[in-house]
Amino acid sequence: MKKTTITLMIFVSAAFLIFIGCERKVIIENSEVSLTGDCFSCHGEDGLLLAAQGEWLNSVHASGTSVDYTNRGGSDCSKCHSHQGFLEFLETGEVSPPYDQVSAIHCFTCHAPHETGTLELRADEPVELQNGEIFDYGKGNLCVHCHYSRFDVRTITDNYEQTSSRFGAHHGPQGDLIAGTGGYEIDGYSYRNSGHATAVRDACAGCHMGQPERIHDGYKIGGHSFNMVDEDTGSDLSVLCQACHSDIDDYDYTADADHDYDGEIEGYQTEVDGLLDSLAILLIAEGVLDSTNHRPIEDITIADGNVMGALHNYGIVEEDRSHGIHNYKYIVDLLQSSVDYLD
Ligand code: HEC
Ligand code: HEC
Ligand code: HEC
Ligand code: HEC
Ligand code: HEC
Ligand code: HEC
Incomplete structure (x- = not known):
């Protein structure tokens, strides 16, 4: 066979694999990682991920301004203030900073799409509060x-x-x-x-991620911005409260x-x-x-x-x-x- 034919065959089989969406392995930082799922079910043209990204960029989670990078990676603050600390905590119940390339809370902190092939949450089990009471309100469990x-x-x-x-x-x-x-x-x-x-519904997520009108002020409130108020314009999500309190037009x-x-x-x-x-x-x-x-x-x-x-x-x-x-x-x-x- 001619070299170009072989190249073409390899290309066609690769494209086929991508379209049927079977498990694929890629090398990231010298280790083999499995990617599952039909890539385009999420990375499609419907803008699903883009909207979430646009909102997330306006969130305090993304800015992570409160604790500097040294602190996030280097102390017990990392459990809640860093991606790496939270993941280690979920897996082992402990944190062992400092971490290399420590980062703020982002998509993969709350979702594990390339491991599960879905957008389901990494953690949604009930949380035992410090006083022994159990918090168990749907997707709000993640937040808590x-x-x-x-x-x-x-x-x-x-x-x-x-x-x-x-x-x-x-x-x-x-x-x-x-x-x-x-x-x-x-x-x-x-x-x-x-x-x-x-x-x-879902406590925290029901209000903070509420999105009666998805595009608010350039993604500043609701959805993955987690904000209830746009600090710049003062606009809020009180339209969401009206489902239950007809009289609320301002918190x-x-x-x-x-x-x-x-x-x-x-x-x-x-x-x-x-x-x-x-x-x-x-x-x-x-x-x-x-x-x-x-x-x-x-x-x-x-x-x-x-x-x-x-x-x-x-x-x-x-x-x-x-x-x-x-x-x-x-x-x-x-x-x-x-x-x-x-x-
Ligand atoms: C269940 C949904 C889902 C599926 C299926 C999925 N992805 Fe993703 N992917 C995401 C999310 C969420 C992100 C993070 C947001 C972003 O960067 O757009 C992401 C980010 C990425 C990135 C950027 C990496 C980074 O670190 O930011 C690449 C590359 C990628 N995906 C490739 C793939 C490939 C290849 C497949 C198919 C094998 C795939 N994805 C399947 C949801 C998915
Ligand atoms: C991994 C830990 C973690 C998870 C999970 C988490 N948060 Fe946060 N959240 C934080 C931290 C830490 C901050 C403060 C970040 C900073 O200031 O640097 C924050 C900030 C916020 C803020 C902004 C507060 C402000 O100052 O304006 C809101 C609102 C918020 N979170 C809501 C939520 C909601 C709703 C969920 C669940 C959908 C959630 N968070 C899940 C750790 C978390
Ligand atoms: C159990 C989780 C958790 C741990 C551990 C944690 N934080 Fe936080 N921290 C949060 C959350 C959640 C917020 C956001 C709360 C809000 O905005 O109401 C936050 C907010 C902050 C803020 C912003 C407060 C403000 O008024 O805007 C500072 C500063 C901060 N944390 C410092 C630290 C430091 C320093 C450590 C380590 C010594 C630490 N945190 C450990 C969860 C945690
Ligand atoms: C702090 C946790 C958290 C972070 C960070 C986070 N998500 Fe989510 N995400 C959630 C929760 C909770 C839901 C479920 C919302 C609901 O059901 O109301 C969700 C739902 C979704 C959905 C489906 C529902 C929808 O309409 O938006 C997509 C897509 C998504 N996330 C993508 C992303 C992407 C992309 C990023 C990063 C830019 C991201 N998420 C970061 C917690 C998070
Ligand atoms: C009934 C709707 C509702 C629910 C449920 C809810 N919140 Fe809120 N949250 C609000 C409103 C309204 C504010 C005040 C916004 C303002 O006046 O700036 C707020 C404020 C906050 C703030 C401070 C934000 C800031 O900018 O100062 C954080 C952090 C927060 N909520 C996190 C959570 C978490 C975590 C949960 C779940 C345990 C939750 N909320 C559940 C409506 C809600
Ligand atoms: C899904 C329904 C629902 C939504 C959405 C909702 N609430 Fe409520 N709210 C309730 C219920 C139920 C009560 C308890 C009423 C009672 O005790 O008589 C309540 C009580 C209150 C109270 C106390 C009122 C009192 O008389 O003591 C305030 C204030 C309030 N809500 C504000 C808000 C705000 C602001 C929002 C939007 C960010 C909101 N609520 C969204 C159902 C809701």
Whole structure:
């Protein structure tokens, strides 16, 4: 056979393999990797991946600005702040930084399309929160592998030795508050739950990835941007809330008198921020919160466990950053009981 015929035959069989979509192996960094699936079912012309990419580029996950590359790869922060740390954690339950070529959270952190041939999530099993409660709300489980309170509220006792200005839930305790747990509940008060975890499909993903109109402001909100608000234009996804709350046209919409806690009828988020401010003033007066940076005061023993609990409630609500929306009733009850107790 002529050389060109052989080349042509090889080319045709390769093309055939690509089209039938059987398993292929490629060499990446000296190791053989299997790629499964019909490439074009995902890499097609329908723009499925392009839209996700466009959105992801506008996400905080992509920017990963909060922890520098050295930190992401070189400390325990890597479990949640890096792709490599998260994957190792999922596989072994541990992290062993530093990693080579450490990268931010991206497509392959949450999906493993070239291993599974699908876009299913890498992790969707329920998550045990620090206080032993189980978070199990569909695809929201993925998010709560990282977005949970890092403090076990059950460890609060009287005569608590408070040794760290970083005491508390740390950043991102959304999983706990959505589920209506993780706050410090003072004996004699009752704590309600607004129930967004069960009402909204896939909890976190149902709101943050909600996409009633897929192309919003150049992919700035919804979908894989995970953003609820476009910081530049102020446009939001409140159209998504209207499926259940016909009256919401802004997350801070004005509540009726039933939801008033300070004698002035304000928006839901403003109301929660007001309660947080009142609690801060009381915690500062107790000598447990720093008046300038609002951080817990360290190296003190706090005699009353409920004061310690109120300090924790302040931190967990502040770090949740939804200003009450995630679980309005639970969040308001945590703040109000803390304020009442200290008052
Ligand atoms: C189940 C969906 C899916 C299938 C099937 C799939 N891919 Fe991908 N692929 C992705 C996603 C998601 C990405 C990441 C987003 C992007 O870069 O577009 C990606 C990225 C890539 C990249 C860029 C690599 C990188 O590191 O960014 C290459 C090359 C690629 N795919 C090749 C293939 C080939 C070849 C096949 C068929 C054997 C295939 N893909 C099948 C979903 C898929
Ligand atoms: C691998 C861990 C991890 C997973 C999984 C994860 N996140 Fe995140 N998320 C982070 C980290 C870390 C940040 C902060 C990144 C930074 O600031 O550098 C963040 C930031 C965010 C932000 C932006 C907060 C801001 O400052 O504006 C939103 C919103 C968010 N995540 C929602 C989600 C949702 C919804 C899911 C599930 C679909 C999810 N995350 C899954 C770790 C994770
Ligand atoms: C269990 C997961 C997890 C670990 C471990 C973790 N973080 Fe985070 N971190 C998050 C999440 C989730 C966010 C985003 C929360 C949000 O925006 O509400 C975040 C946000 C941050 C932010 C931005 C806060 C802000 O106000 O914008 C900083 C800074 C940060 N982390 C530093 C660190 C450092 C430093 C470490 C290691 C000592 C670390 N984190 C370990 C999950 C984690
Ligand atoms: C933080 C985790 C996370 C990251 C990072 C992530 N995804 Fe996803 N992705 C999800 C979740 C959760 C869903 C399911 C959304 C739902 O069902 O509402 C999803 C769904 C999808 C879908 C199908 C649904 C749709 O209409 O978008 C595609 C396609 C996709 N992802 C591609 C990508 C690509 C490409 C990237 C990188 C640019 C990426 N994903 C990064 C979590 C993630
Ligand atoms: C009912 C819809 C809804 C659900 C469910 C939901 N969120 Fe939110 N989330 C919001 C809204 C609304 C805000 C506030 C946006 C604002 O006012 O800036 C927010 C704020 C946040 C922020 C802070 C973002 C910022 O820019 O400051 C993070 C991080 C976050 N949510 C993560 C999550 C995670 C993780 C889950 C699941 C455990 C979740 N959310 C579930 C609606 C929701
Ligand atoms: C799938 C339905 C659903 C969606 C979508 C939804 N919610 Fe809710 N929401 C509920 C339910 C159910 C309650 C509990 C009502 C109650 O306790 O009477 C609730 C309660 C609330 C409350 C507390 C109201 C009160 O009277 O105590 C606020 C505030 C709220 N949601 C805001 C939002 C915002 C903002 C969005 C969009 C980001 C949203 N919700 C999306 C179902 C939903």
